[in-house]
Amino acid sequence: MAGKKHPQDRQQKIQKEQTLIKIAVNGACGRMGTRICALILEDKASDLTAALEHPGHVSIGKDIGLVAGFGESGLKISTAMENPTDVLIDFSSPESAVNIAECCAKKNVALVTGTTGLTPLHHEKLLEISKKIPCLISPNMSLGVNVMFSVAAQMAKMLGKDFDIEIIETHHRHKKDSPSGTALRLAEKICDATGLDKEKNIIYGRQGIIGERPSNQIGIHAVRSGDVIGDHTVVFGGLGERLEITHKAHTRDTFARGAVYTAKIIAKKPPGMYTMSDVL
8 A cells, every 4th residue: 555654664763763862952042052953953863852941931832943943843942851861962051050960860861061161069069960870071072172172281291381371262252151161171181281280370361560470370361252153272482482272163063063972972871970082
């Protein structure tokens, strides 16, 4: 009969659905959230199971595919995970990230968060949650930036105290936290490689008569301008020479694709706290 599906076809469809990585997104209507949702909807290896926003958000109840510019998807934006899910990607706010992490722990859902502005207390709570589920926290999920973390640390160690280290980051005018999580991670990686103290040796901008620059200082400077997605430069300044390494993000898809790629890997990991180095 025309249009009738063979039992074998139905079985193959069921098997395909079972192999898909089921992904939820928290902060689904944000700049990053919409791109991540669109990429998951496009991806044949994953399935978008929830598009979450905070109660009262103007897009609650709307089709996430339409909001993300993908086209009608049949999945409504909501406030809670209701469908079976393997892993959740979070790009929201620090408080929301911790709240959704607690929800993930209860539902045995892995967590990948790129939310920045997390305090030591937030990190402490997420570390505790990682004992129950696999968690990955990264301020930047770009492959290039994560290579930059490693290279900057290696360069700082090799160049030594004769080279001054400055970090300059530029982002769009709407970014809420400063400095960027990526700039902070760069400074932390350099401190770990050189033995500098993160609390004592990192400064944020300069003003007034500050005197001669000490050799054990890392300066971080934040620029907010227009619609810049994200530029980061580490400057190693010596006497008579200067080395600079720069990463420039041309599109948010750089981070969104990294987040989806990372989620697929973390979904299959045992409980624990992971980094992008584990993924790469």
